[in-house]
Amino acid sequence: MFSVPVHLHAQSVFIIIAVAALLMTTNRVRYDLIAVVVILALMMTGILPVNAALSGFGNPVVILIAGLLIVGEMLDRTGVARFVGDWIGEHSQGSQSRLLIMLMLACALLSAVMSSTAVVAIFIPIVMRIARRSHGGAGQLLLPMSYAALVSGMLTLIATPPNLVISGELSNQGFQPLGFFSFSAIGIVVLAGLMFYMVVVGKHWLPKADSTDTASMRRSIQALWDEYRVDRELIYLQIGPDSPLHGKTIAQSELYKRYGLRVLDLSQRVRGWRELKAGVSPDIVLHSDDVLHVAIPASQLDEAKQANQLFVFHPSQLETQYRSWEFGAVSVLIHPDSKLIGKSIREAQFRDRYGLDVFGVRRNRQSIEHFQDLLLQPSDSLLVTGPWARITHLQQQNHDFVVLETPAEASDVVPAFQKMPAALIITTLMVLSSVFNWLPLVASVLLAAIAAIVTRCLNAADAYRAIHWQSLVLLAGMLPLADALQQTGGTGMIVDGLLGIAENASAQTVLVMVFFLTALMTNILSNTASAVLMAPIAISLAQQLGVSPYPLAITVLFAASAAFMTPIASPIVTLIVEPGKYRFSDFIRLGSPMLLWVFACCYVLIPIAFPW
Template identity: 45%
Template sequence: MNLDLLLVLGLLATCVGLFVLNRPRMDVVALLAMVALPLTGVLSVPEALAGFSDPSVVLIAALFVIGNGLVRTGIAYRLGEWLMRSSGSSETRLMVLLILAVAGLGSVMSSTGVVAIFIPVVLSIAVKMNVSPRRLMMPLAFAGLMSGMLTLVATPPNMVVHSELRRAGFDGFAFFSFAPIGLTILVLGIIYMLVARRWLGRSGQRDEATEPRDTLAALAQRYRLPERERRLRVLPASPLANQALDELKLRTQYGINVIAIDRQQRFRRLLLIATGNSQLQVGDVLLVDLASPAIGLLGAYEELGLAPLQLNTSYYADHARELGLAEVALPPDSSLPGKTIQALGFRSRHKLNVVGLRRHREALQGLLVDEKLKTGDTLLVAGSWKHIHRLQGISRDFLVLSLPAEVDDVAPAANQAPFALLGLAVMVALMVSGLVPNVLAALIGCLVMGLFRCIDMDSAYKAIHWQSLVLIVGMLPFALALEKTGGIALAVSALIGAFGDAGPRALLACLFLLTAIIGLFISNTATAVLMAPVAISTADQLGASPYPFAMIIALAASAAFMTPISSPVNTLVLGPGNYRFADFVRIGVPFTLLVMLTSVLLVPLLFPL
């Protein structure tokens, strides 16, 4: 063991120790390592900074953007809604569909992002089905981890191992190389979680801490909106056609407050939030709030050329992603008491409609526009989520109270969902066909989403998890440093000396366990960076194919089931599931061993030694 190797190992041990302590942050530690390695003389500055030009790093960044496009267009949320509808009242069906949905979506976008999206969905379903979130949150996390075993782009460790194969002169993995093993593990995972859920809580047990926030339905009920909601179609002979709302005086003369306009345009329907300048067209469906349910009986509809339509559910629930509600309170120092709602000019100033007023915990009825406000009043405003968010913090005269739970599901580019699917399909098709390198396929997918406004530049930059990228870039030079100083050769010799006589499968099991154990203390990406060259060099020393050894590292890096800190997805569900550290150990360790046995059996069959 030479001095250079001792320096590199000392620096690596220091980094691992700081990773465990999480002080400073992992990306800062990676940057410090990137600076320290050239100072040791082991690597040159270009070698230490080479990670910034690594195609895998650019690919990971592009996949963050692709995943954000799926979120912004509401595709991920619609999958959650489908899950709720399809589960019915069966907890078993819910768990199976939940694992399949999360694993499927996580195979093409960040598993951390997928789990974050599904947490409020699962909490909502748990309340409705009277199921303890403890029985669902861990399966949710495990599904996110298993999604990393389905495709090449599902998780950064897969791409790190793929990149290491390419660097060693091999072809790397195909897009679906992981799928046969990943699907087998996914099926075993479903069966395992259906059995193991009995140790996560009793059916019908619900934690008080998981009660959801107010929903749109609850807010509407509190202000007695359902009895006043109507859908009215503008008929061909209507005098309202081609006129602006401000000119029509519908609210003051007829007590009809137009909240939004549902309009057919070409091949799709648009929901337009009503403003004073909104012009009505023949065929428009008006979503209105009536000052009194009796208005329709007074012949107003016939006079205005409006036809009432059936309203099965609240239009706030039907259009929850475009149309929101929020409570606005008047603080003690507000200058608004004494003024009428008409004088506030909410529609003209803030593009929001006042649809409710509560005083002394009672919702007032009738025409509210001439009602003078009093200190302590609470208003209910309706409009687009964008304008509701904009209202927060812009005036000391009113205070926006907590927003309803549906605000978490808002998709700012919901109308572009078909184009987001197109971008995803283009990326996957190019990757599977091999027409262009994977990194170019992902960039083309991003450009397609950008072209059709599924994403914009600001959201794209915000979507990229820069901490993960810097961590990868900072750890990549260690592989080269260990190779140049003989560290990898030393590790391979020790591994073969200890387990070489036991056969290749024993070596694969040893590599899996070593990777999984290291992954308990540092990120699975950093673990893959360190272990991939060891695995490939071990295969070279044995004269075996590098593919089974590389694959076992990738699978082991995703098998972070054993502790709540093994992976960000585990940490995400720790609070909502009300888990303890021991819960993950009790459920995760047996499943990790099951995954190891499955991998050691299947990998040599699919990737001959």
Template identity: 40%
Template sequence: MNIDLIIVLSLLVVAIIAFIINKPRMDFVALSVIVAFPLTGILTVNETLIGFSDSSVILIAAFFVIGDSLVRTGIAYSVGEWLIKQAKNNETRLIILLMGSVALLGSIMSSTGIVAIFIPIVLNIARHMNADPKRLMMPLSFAALISGMLTLVATAPNLVVSSSLKEAGFTPFSFFSFTPIGLVILVMGIVYMLFARRLLASPADNDIASHQNKRHLVDLIKDYNLSGRNRRLRVNSGSLMIGKTIAELQLRARFGANIIGIEREKRITYKVLDASSHLEIKVGDILLCDFFYKETVDDFCNTFQLTKLAFKGDYFTDQSHSIGMAEVSLPPESKLIGKNILEIGFRSTYRLNVVGLRRNGESLENDIIDENLKLGDTLLVIGTWKAIKQLQTLNQDFLVLSLPAEIDQVAPALSRAPYALITLAITVGLMISGIFPNVITALLGCLLMGAFRCIDMDSAYKSIHWQSLILIIGMFPFAAALQKTGGVNLAVSGLLSVVGDSSPHLLIAALFILTASIGLFISNTATAILLAPIAIQAAEQVGVSPYPFAMTIALAASAAFMTPVSSPVNTLVVGPGRYKFIDFIKLGVPFTLIVMVICILFVPILFPLHPIP
């Protein structure tokens, strides 16, 4: 083992430890690696930056945009409505339809994005069917992971492994290379979940499930103790508010008051306006205010010359065509964790007001603006339905857990959905045909989504998960450095010395176990980048085709079923499903073994082990 290889392995160990403890951020670690290799002299600058020119990175970014376009046009939510109709209150039928739909959609867009979309859909289905969400969330996450085994573009490891084949001089995988074995795993996953989900239920959970009927605005008001906090106040002539914006008044900091809507006269009737931070207040406006401190109401009215008006208990129900509410939680990667409402600038950024906060199942009674948000907190936001729908697209920072029943009356289907479906069909069709390179086809799909106004430029840039891309780019130098310093040859020799070179099936099993095990601790994409060259070179030394070994690496990288931290997909469902660590072990370990057996039996059949001439 030479000194350069020792340096590379040392950097790899440090990076893996940083990934495991998640300090510092994964993208910071990846960028540090990019800086470190040229400084050590092991790689040139061009060799280190090879990831920036890799077509798979561009392809992944393009499908982030296409996936977000499907979200914005409401296609995924239409699937949820279809599921409710087709399930007909039958949980077995629902499991089959849910896992099939999630796997199908996940085969052409981000599995993490699919889960973020489907969490509120599944919660709504559970309330509608009076079912336990715990029995539905695990099938959701398993189906999303299996979706990565269905097509070339379903998940980043598939593209990475295919790119490794191309770099080694072999024909890369085609769009549907993964589909046959992926369908076998999907069918087995559905059958497995139909029986295994019973291990997740308990009497205590059934009590919770039976309580979760579909809620209305009045139920949310009760849950977050908002009763008695709201007032309607008319702005009189001479008020100090006139001509000023809501942001300039700083009412929340001074009085604990929050303007959540403004009724403004439009011809004969009053229209409730979105209380954005830049809205200028006019004489005669009627302010809908939420007060955290009821004792400040009189002082507030005297200071600004406001008149109290009647406020009926069913006000929000009567105004549900204009004003909506939603419960949202923060996913593990949300950049809002650790910040308070004022630091976030919630009103100005999202055009919504936070009026309630529940932590550990209890509603906080005090003013919540100074509370630093924690993972697991649930916020109640209020504002226009348009702003709430917009919040549903920000899956990196928010998960919209539930929407009240009133949204069924005010949320029409988005008009660009047909164009998004046409674009998706064109994109997938061109990929299947192979007329153009996949990356060119994906970029064409992005352009069509923009041309049809399914997504705008700002939203397209925001939809790309840059942290994931930087992580992928930062791991590419490791593969190059291990190849250059002899690390790949050393790993192959070690692997073959353990399993021998006379049993390719045993080698497939060893590669699967190695990939699945490493994937417990670091990103499955990073795992694929590291192990794909090892698998390909091992095949060459054994003297057989590299395709079954490369396919095994890709499939094992997606088999992250065993712990809640194996994949962001699993992490997202922990809260809504009320899971414990042991729940994933109970269901995930047996199913991972099932997937491994399927790989050992079917991969050599679909991708023969005979040498390639």
């Protein structure tokens, strides 16, 4: 270990910051590795003791983000994120601009009343879902979303910790604290400018989708259905009140024998709710009002409906989504060593053995119409349908089958959608605890993460996989830099220089200097650190100039949320680097105009809303 003289510690911190920023701009070194190098540099130069240099790993912000990522994974695995993403995607009507506006508006409004970091962590799986469906790439959406979350800090008092820091400092120095919506009008102007900028200019600078995305190249179940030339219609039928099927089992109904009607799944009303039964068996008893998802030859449909009082049923979006998560299809190849070779589908009792239906057989690339009694040969391909869980089990029978093609719907399956009510309750309680300050935010999030595992919305292994370790190491490695600057006197050097320059300057000129110094510190360190350091400075400067402290205090507030230009400036931005595959230059290019826009709003509007 080596050390530098104490009087050079501040300069050493500035050098470490500059080198780290330079390495990031080259985009050739992993950000988490740079963060580890920063920690080592602070320890080996003696600037910080070992415990202080490693303190970032125990920082509440790092723990908070890890917990929020687990909550986000819970929302994804239980289908909540899917529904939100589908709703936004559906109402955007295929317009990229409308999609961006809706996403930014939703994120900003939610972040205005709860933790912005929490909202971004929760929205990441939602955005990934939208990106997969639209084939537009997550990089086109994640950065605008995170920028909207940053701007939310300019909307309400509780949107971000720096706002509370600044309001508290005003109160400590004998001034009225800020109100909940004191600065919201200016924030709304900033948000409107962000949406306009992203829709008109920014979207053209965002990273494009990867054309090699194999998930988007998969075919749908309907495409497989058409390829096998299945002569059956997939339809939903509801059993009427006087149907002869009421009280009979599926086997007793003889629907397959009489009409070739195969029940794929059904839903029955249980205590006022429809309960889906994906894995149907012949002994299930049918009741009036049951909804059957069936495959039936089109020529037999009318006769089956009339004879059994069946009516066409149009399921809700929720029911359709549930079925797509439970019921699927796959194309498999008969293995040369399969025990099914030489047997027909009927003789092999395929449905009884595997709980799945075969709806098509292809041999030598030709579909075969009457395949039930066809003796199977090696390399015959089967179109198999049924519950995804049983399809997965079939795929594991690799001595009998080889998976030929998995449809696109397989990547959208939600493994724990039955736990959606539990996930909604957990998230709601977490949000309420955040809004009404029932518990510290970290405690609320950790309780939510534990509840997600206890209620089996996800298991512990899934929870660990949900954490973006690269993002956490990056954040933990950069947090000690703020302490290093303060302890070595680097912060004092900056303040002294500012006071010297501002001694004979006008109030408006001081506003400009305060804004850009706060923004610089925000983009290098963190918004909370910059607010803690700059709030008392801004108020002191106002008192020296003999003007109201509110314009400069609000300037610090807005600049502290303008962390647009670096991926380490805020956890809100750090979180989206990995899933969005962003480079350092992306933040410089897209963030610079936004920083100037926030400055323009501060320069023009703050003196109007908060007179000197």
